[in-house]
Amino acid sequence: MNTEITPEQIAFYRENGFVVIDDFLTPEEVEIWRQYVGEAVDQREGRLMAGRDEMADKEFYEQVFIQRINLWNDHEGMRKLMLDPRLGKMAADLAGVDGMRIWHDQALIKPAWGNATGWHLDNPYWSYSSRDTLSIWVALDDVTTENGCLYFIPGSHKTARWDINTDIGKNIGDLFKVYPEWAHTKAVAAPMKAGSCSFHNGLTAHGAAANMTPGARRAMTCGYMPDGSTFNGTRNILPLDKFQKLKIGDVLDDDVQTPLLYHKIKKPIMG
Ligand SMILES: O=C(O)CCC(=O)C(=O)O
Ligand SMILES: [Fe+2]
Secondary structure: OOOOOOHHHHHHHHHHOEEEEOOOOOHHHHHHHHHHHHHHHHHHOOEOEOOOOOEOOOOOHHHOOEEEEOHHHOOHHHHHHHOOHHHHHHHHHHHOOOEEEEEEEEEEEEOOOOOOEEEEOOHHHOOEOOOOOEEEEEEOOOEOOOOOOEEEOOOHHHOOOOOOOOOOOOOOOOHHHHOHHHOOOOOEEEOEOOOOEEEEEOOOOEEEOOOOOOOOEEEEEEEEEEOOOEEOOOOOOOOHHHHHHOOOOOEOOOOOOOOEEEEOOOOOOOO
């Protein structure tokens, strides 16, 4: 695993709100990630999250991507991959913060002939609001403009707000109705070889192309929450009992729900 981040990559990420890192995983590591993601997704039997009953919407959403959240919760191999402190450090260095917690991981498998992923922002879905939150997106197949690579609106993280977002729905361009100032910007495609990855800021506008090929486009992703982030009132992935105990402004420092992956000074206690 190549977890080195160069000063140039950091500068590019901060300016554009995303960065592609080639050859992040070795071919042997890609095989392991594919195997664990495959096992962890299969054992969910259609459930979005571990220990919860919500099933995926087969009619539309599953044709955008098969989404399974927090595989680290119920697959030992995924736990090792997702709680790797080196990933937390990469995320912290890109964001320029002292420490990172896991928010949630997710497998996003765009099926053969799958729909495009509508333009959206990630952080407005989540239970904290931060300009420094970001996600890794690891390509488990060669990802091209033909099978559903990511696209980004460069610099959009600088002007994005939390009060508005759009669903990943049938009209993929709805986000540009609420952000007309981005509507004339050229999107940047991010094709990647299997084993490469990108990071994108939680406020960067992004989407993915349709899959015009007969094969699936597999990706494994994870959102990182800066240590010290506070609850904003949104439930998102929080279990009901934890959600009901939180007050707006509480620090999200539950080491079982959102383990600290990396910190410059504090010693992480793994969930
Ligand atoms: O993989 C996709 O199609 C979308 C990815 C995405 O929205 C994300 O990683 O935040
Ligand atoms: Fe997203």
